Amino acid sequence: MSIPTEPIGSIPRPPSLIRAVAACQANEIDDAALEQEFTKALRETIERLEETGSPVITDGEQTKPSFATYALAGLTNLTSDGVVIPFADGHTRQLPRLAASPFRYGMHAARYVEAARSYTQRPVKQAVISASAMSLLYPSQGIRGYSREAFLSDLVAEAAEDIRGALNAGAASVQIDFTEARLSLKLDPSGSLLRSFVALNNRVLEGFTSEERLRIGVHVCPGGDHDSTHSADIDYTTLLPDLFQMNVGRFYLQMASEPDRKRVLGTIKELIGPSHLVFIGVTDPINPAVETAEQVRDRVLEVAAVLPVAQFGTTDDCGFAPFADDISTARETAFSKIRARVEGTAMAARELGL
Ligand SMILES: [Zn+2]
Numbered sequence: 001m002s003i004p005t006e007p008i009g010s011i012p013r014p015p016s017l018i019r020a021v022a023a024c025q026a027n028e029i030d031d032a033a034l035e036q037e038f039t040k041a042l043r044e045t046i047e048r049l050e051e052t053g054s055p056v057i058t059d060g061e062q063t064k065p066s067f068a069t070y071a072l073a074g075l076t077n078l079t080s081d082g083v084v085i086p087f088a089d090g091h092t093r094q095l096p097r098l099a100a101s102p103f104r105y106g107m108h109a110a111r112y113v114e115a116a117r118s119y120t121q122r123p124v125k126q127a128v129i130s131a132s133a134m135s136l137l138y139p140s141q142g143i144r145g146y147s148r149e150a151f152l153s154d155l156v157a158e159a160a161e162d163i164r165g166a167l168n169a170g171a172a173s174v175q176i177d178f179t180e181a182r183l184s185l186k187l188d189p190s191g192s193l194l195r196s197f198v199a200l201n202n203r204v205l206e207g208f209t210s211e212e213r214l215r216i217g218v219h220v221c222p223g224g225d226h227d228s229t230h231s232a233d234i235d236y237t238t239l240l241p242d243l244f245q246m247n248v249g250r251f252y253l254q255m256a257s258e259p260d261r262k263r264v265l266g267t268i269k270e271l272i273g274p275s276h277l278v279f280i281g282v283t284d285p286i287n288p289a290v291e292t293a294e295q296v297r298d299r300v301l302e303v304a305a306v307l308p309v310a311q312f313g314t315t316d317d318c319g320f321a322p323f324a325d326d327i328s329t330a331r332e333t334a335f336s337k338i339r340a341r342v343e344g345t346a347m348a349a350r351e352l353g354l
Pocket of ligand 1: 008179219220221222223224317318319
């Protein structure tokens with residue numbers, strides 16, 4: 001037996017791809033030329049991931065504009081003045097706003113799974129955006145003739161289709177990116193916004209069998225963009241009880257960057273159910289220092305002292321570049337950290353006699 005280990009999703013895009021995206025936006029190159037760059041980056045990213053020894057592959061999100069906005073590709077009923085997310089270093093990211101009905105995804109994740117699977121024989125994991133994040137597109141003042149309830153039922157159907165399509169396309173697992181979970185406690189410390197997010201995501205999960213839910217997971221973190229976070233100051237242990245109400249089989253939890261990991265692991269131990277598999281972050285994409293395999297091993301042994309060995313795996317704390325234009329982490333650093341995670345996890349498994 002070994003300890004499962006998986007990436008979160010994104011890998012920094014090659015500089016040539018970032019330049020090509022900008023050039024295409026400026027009409028300096030055409031869509032076909034950009035498509036070539038996408039294909040090149042995707043193929044190279046998968047090769048490099050395989051070289052790290054990673055038993056599970058992602059597409060590195062090479063062709064996503066961001067983990068949150070891929071589903072909005074090509075939509076014409078959006079304006080740019082949506083919700084603003086402030087990060088600790090002062091920079092912000094702004095979501096679009098839905099201006100007219102109906103709400104449909106312009107892109108579904110199945111396309112990414114199909115593309116990735118054409119370059120690898122290994123199991124492919126696919127990340128999808130949470131319905132709760134997409135719910136932020138609906139303006140607080142409403143849309144005439146399109147009630148919030150009508151919007152939410154369209155959204156639930158689209159988000160379910162995103163997961164269903166990825167599973168049908170052969171994804172080994174699907175991870176719902178729920179990075180606004182911890183942020184929601186900053187916006188509403190009472191937790192009622194968080195609970196409404198969890199309830200909405202559970203509406204999406206209702207259509208899946210318990211078998212299928214074992215292949216569906218959720219990722220939370222304090223945000224990660226330009227090496228900064230949006231909600232690291234929120235106590236993790238206030239998030240976890242509500243998070244574990246989500247009807248998924250897998251949890252992908254940031255942990256390497258937590259100041260008091262033992263305390264958080266103790267909370268997870270209280271909450272973990274018999275059918276749960278919890279992936280604990282053992283590398284920190286925001287910290288430029290590359291972890292050694294020995295450091296990772298020690299972090300895994302720290303987890304093994306608290307959680308049942310058959311119920312945990314390892315992961316990175318977050319994606320390495322959730323937004324395509326984020327060049328704060330070098331590609332080489334990402335692959336080195338992943339290699340350390342894979343090797344350190346195997347070292348710990350040997351030490352535990354697995
Ligand atoms: Zn994350």
